Amino acid sequence: RINGTRLWNALMELAQIGATEKGGVKRLALTDLDRQGRDLVVQWAKAEGLGVTVDKIGNVFMRRVGTNPSLPPVVTGSHIDTQPTGGKFDGNYGVLAGLEVVRTLNERGIRTEAPIEVAFWTNEEGSRFVPVMMGSGVFCGAFSLETAYAARDVDGKSVGEELQRIGYQGEQTPGDHPIGAYFEAHIEQGPVLEDANKVIGVVPAVMGLSWYDCTVTGMEAHAGPTPMHLRRDALQVATTIMRETVAIANRYPPYGRGTVGMVQVFPNSRNVIPGHVKFSIDLRNVSDELLNTMHGEIEAFVERTRRETGLGIDLQRVSYYPPCPFHPDCVGAVRAATERLGYSTMDVVSGAGHDAIYVARLAPAGMIFVPCKDGISHNEIEDAQPGHLEAGCNVLLHAMLERAGI
């Protein structure tokens, strides 16, 4: 069993770097604060005798040797960058749970066959630099190192420059690094475990997602003198698509998701009928077939609305991630560990993307979820219970030991 208090203290200490007034953390990728956070974690790793390597995109791997040098490492990890109004647990928990596993093994003098590694991946959040999950994306070859280096923040600073500046542009070629199995412990970022009063979520898969930009073009006109039947009100037409987005998701329970999160209205004046409305659509499902069906339904609805209203409607898919089922061996290891330890549990499909979906392209992978308060994350009030964090870390310990061998 791991030491829950030591884990909690490490989380609280790391959370001081970039701590916000409201109790959250602002530690954007590749800033000075990110460097301080990285330095602290690396310092802790070295104190535990781990060997630290850094790859060219700044992913950090902290290795505890195994007894059989021919075996690839069993890796765990996550990220320590945060949202601008982020919390203490998102990502950070997965990294420090890995460190706590190592501390426990060292304390007990337990040797594993395969090496044990704790990783943290660069710029998972994507708040400062797009694309999201950058470090793990480059690692698995989803996009190139050059693409990642060229990404710039709003001030025009590039990933390449900032990696060098903070001293985390390593030597290792990303992906040039065999992985035997990968586990990622994470707060759920949703309300399902809390709602069902369970402690451990076994994660069989991560949902796929389709992101769209939709623009409706009508004709701006004065709200008073323009009779209802002569209007081309872009917002009224946009609202039918916004509502259909949710209706589509509701037709494919339990894993259908439909969200309109971002809306811009032009000219956005109280007495002007909107001429243009631009908004985002986010569709998700755990089955690629159903996600494709949902994609077809939003396209068909837009097509029909275009025909019926005569307004211009542009729908562009801007992102697509297929669903990612995790490897039965890893899912099974998590499930077995949870049962052995006697925690209440249920399967929770991850609705959010994680570094694990990229790592899963190269190696067997799985995730462990613990509840977070009210399902809230990406928010300074993000919170989690010490007992739940401890439980998730115990499951991680047992699952890794099963895969690594003693």
Added chain:
Amino acid sequence: RINGTRLWNALMELAQIGATEKGGVKRLALTDLDRQGRDLVVQWAKAEGLGVTVDKIGNVFMRRVGTNPSLPPVVTGSHIDTQPTGGKFDGNYGVLAGLEVVRTLNERGIRTEAPIEVAFWTNEEGSRFVPVMMGSGVFCGAFSLETAYAARDVDGKSVGEELQRIGYQGEQTPGDHPIGAYFEAHIEQGPVLEDANKVIGVVPAVMGLSWYDCTVTGMEAHAGPTPMHLRRDALQVATTIMRETVAIANRYPPYGRGTVGMVQVFPNSRNVIPGHVKFSIDLRNVSDELLNTMHGEIEAFVERTRRETGLGIDLQRVSYYPPCPFHPDCVGAVRAATERLGYSTMDVVSGAGHDAIYVARLAPAGMIFVPCKDGISHNEIEDAQPGHLEAGCNVLLHAMLERAGI
């Protein structure tokens, strides 16, 4: 008959002050450009022998004496301030049509019994300083001179300071100025005349309006991990109210109007379910009873939606103008002049507020509408046909002569 070419040339000359690249005009109230516009119109008035007085809120009155000094003047006017992306005709047409009436009377040596006056009112648009229709509002006592002076633009400059700076803070007490009858010629700012292929709109009344701010409060949460049935999506609830706004207007044809023009979504992020949505509602009708019914229906719908969804919904009425029927004598004078001159015509209820609704509180008032291209105003592409502007000015001439007596 007036001189259509001279009228057009005056419009084009005034439109050069603050001309924009796209062919519009940006001449915000009480700026240096407004001063230049005012100076030009006053110079033209003086060249026609008119006596110019300015009141404390900067309204300018340009008087041609009558043969009977005991009669109050027959006044026409409008405004020369524009929207930030305004056109050449909104307001400016009413002022220069008045000047053209005077030029025509001078040219023909026609003496009227009552004096003839051309007025321009300060800050009708309300783009730089709130409230709108400020000069005519102070003139009729709708709000005080002190309230108006205290209004500040985004840079913190006040109406009082700016009036002094540009030299248009006059001596006369606003409203201390009898008016026998008031006519205002204006582009329609809507598509009704153009749609019906008519030249002159006789304006029996201006619609009343109710403006609201509505805020829906749900719970922001991650778009992926939050199941549909556990969401409190503020945008989805807001869209039902947005759609009901239009449905209410459609239940009260032909003069019901319902518009949502302004929307703000928080946090406005692609993968976050909106926690707050704030939007405007604009309801209008020409009957105060129906406007009240519409007001009751939006309140009832919000109440029902609050009950059914459990989300917080705040609805505040932020402005209310009752409908303004114009005086039968003035409406009759416009109608008679139109018929005498043989222009195609129809009644057009004004959907937009105008200085005339404030002046109507003190004196008989009426308006003359001419078509504008595609019904578009408050836009740099605002356009109108010289022949229509000439026709409206001829109607103004005849209507004023009828009320002033020859």
